Amino acid sequence: MNMRSDKFRPWRVLWLIPIAVLAALSIVATGGSGGGGGNGDDDDEPPLVILTNYNFFLTNLNNGAPLTVDVGGEFTVTVDIDDLFIGNLDLNVGANNTVTFLSYLLRATNRIDMTVTSQKGSPLDGTFAILFTADIAAAVGDAPTSGTFDVVTDGETVTVTILANGVQLSLNGGAAIDYTWDEFNDLLDDELNETWLRRASLAGGAIEFIVEQFFNVANVLDELELVTFNNPFVEPCDMFTGTQPDGVLAQGEVTITWLGSGELSDGDDFTWQFAQCWDQDDEEILDGTVTLQDYSEAVELNTGILFVIGFGGLGAGAPGGVIFDLTISETVEDQGVWSIPADGVITMSGGFVLSIQQP
Amino acid sequence: MVPARQCRPEVGMLLLAMLLLAIGVLVYALDRGGAVYFLSGWTAALAESDLFGPLGNHLPTFLHTLAFILITAAILRPWPRQLPAICATWFVIECLFELGQIAPLDARLAAAVPAWFDGIPVLEITTDYFIRGTYDPLDILSIGLGAVVAYPLVHLCLQGD
Numbered sequence: 479m480n481m482r483s484d485k486f487r488p489w490r491v492l493w494l495i496p497i498a499v500l501a502a503l504s505i506v507a508t509g510g511s512g513g514g515g516g517n518g519d520d521d522d523e524p525p526l527v528i529l530t531n532y533n534f535f536l537t538n539l540n541n542g543a544p545l546t547v548d549v550g551g552e553f554t555v556t557v558d559i560d561d562l563f564i565g566n567l568d569l570n571v572g573a574n575n576t577v578t579f580l581s582y583l584l585r586a587t588n589r590i591d592m593t594v595t596s597q598k599g600s601p602l603d604g605t606f607a608i609l610f611t612a613d614i615a616a617a618v619g620d621a622p623t624s625g626t627f628d629v630v631t632d633g634e635t636v637t638v639t640i641l642a643n644g645v646q647l648s649l650n651g652g653a654a655i656d657y658t659w660d661e662f663n664d665l666l667d668d669e670l671n672e673t674w675l676r677r678a679s680l681a682g683g684a685i686e687f688i689v690e691q692f693f694n695v696a697n698v699l700d701e702l703e704l705v706t707f708n709n710p711f712v713e714p715c716d717m718f719t720g721t722q723p724d725g726v727l728a729q730g731e732v733t734i735t736w737l738g739s740g741e742l743s744d745g746d747d748f749t750w751q752f753a754q755c756w757d758q759d760d761e762e763i764l765d766g767t768v769t770l771q772d773y774s775e776a777v778e779l780n781t782g783i784l785f786v787i788g789f790g791g792l793g794a795g796a797p798g799g800v801i802f803d804l805t806i807s808e809t810v811e812d813q814g815v816w817s818i819p820a821d822g823v824i825t826m827s828g829g830f831v832l833s834i835q836q837p
Numbered sequence: 838m839v840p841a842r843q844c845r846p847e848v849g850m851l852l853l854a855m856l857l858l859a860i861g862v863l864v865y866a867l868d869r870g871g872a873v874y875f876l877s878g879w880t881a882a883l884a885e886s887d888l889f890g891p892l893g894n895h896l897p898t899f900l901h902t903l904a905f906i907l908i909t910a911a912i913l914r915p916w917p918r919q920l921p922a923i924c925a926t927w928f929v930i931e932c933l934f935e936l937g938q939i940a941p942l943d944a945r946l947a948a949a950v951p952a953w954f955d956g957i958p959v960l961e962i963t964t965d966y967f968i969r970g971t972y973d974p975l976d977i978l979s980i981g982l983g984a985v986v987a988y989p990l991v992h993l994c995l996q997g998d
Contacts, residue, residue, distance in 0.1 A: 490913065494909060501901070503960075504901065505931070506959055506962060507873065507874045507962070508865065509873070509966030535948075537948055786969060792948050835940055836971075
């Protein structure tokens, strides 16, 4: 007689629960330092290698404050990145790892929820969603050349198809109408235009605005190491050609201040202050502060490849990010005298978490 | 009364699993200078070695899969017919963690990590695991190898059962 019991005891299955938890924890616990995640060596530190292609991610700030733009005190636009906004970057790496951004993709499946509130009441008031249905591709500094997105409100879907030289708009699958980029951008301003056309134009402007803010911050990442050696780092802005607007400096300045010490490291904060800083190319004055919180950088220890850089963490509730408290004033010139139109002042608040990662 | 030798196959498998996991810890402690969360603060004084050579890059994933199959088989004994399912399940679980490190999936997973993980030991680095970990197809291969090797190994341990 076999004295060993071959009878299975079902309660033993319960042991699999802590075993599965232990397995998961032991896998996760291999991360968090260097190569992490069960692979990668920790050899002597090689020189920093910046790749020519990265993914980038934007999420809402930990405090939930979405990017908000007040336009001339007349209406407010809130831009809510739905959980995660994904893109991809091509870049050129020059001598001393100087980075030039070349082109980008905004991924299909991205979603932005926008809320418009006006003081006087406007047909544009309310909430609508921008759904990316095909990757949007563009060279940096140029208009996109391909991609599709839908602008969706209750019972109305506007499909915006990006063409080589403009866009094609279609309401609820109806006939498509072609516009050049200039015409598309101007649709918003003309109150005689149908609301769906104006809303589509606003959506296009919002996407452009987010991309612009992303690249503004991405470009400053290159300078942070320099700032730590020369803190605070002060740079003069463009000097007004002719007479500057009333109460505005002829030449403002921008100051980047590192709030850390020792070596630049994860968790460090920066302030990026604009003191009536005029940009001649954009004909805009920037005034205020962009706070860059919780710097994050990770380098593959055995290859030296930069695989994460940005501000703030992607996990829900993770601290940090790019926080705007900034006023942007449009300037116009008339016979050598610059002025700021009353409706040309926008104020930005809120922000986003930004992370650039190796694909 | 239950004879003492009744538990030997399970105990043997559990001890073997512990040994395999200990070797995995050694890989991190020696060849990777303790640069992982679960060893932080323990191995600061250790100089890096190259004891396991290139094998050390993928040995932990192999050993982890193998060890947890042994543990599961020990717990579920006598269910030898379940062994292929046990191997397959652990292969899938381990692969899911590895695949979770592929961008942009890693960022989506990191964004979904609940805020209450913050400050809880181990859980607090879940975001880091996905974001900073690097997907490596050879890790998938080593996981598969672990699952395949586990099958005859468990049979060997259960010989005479």
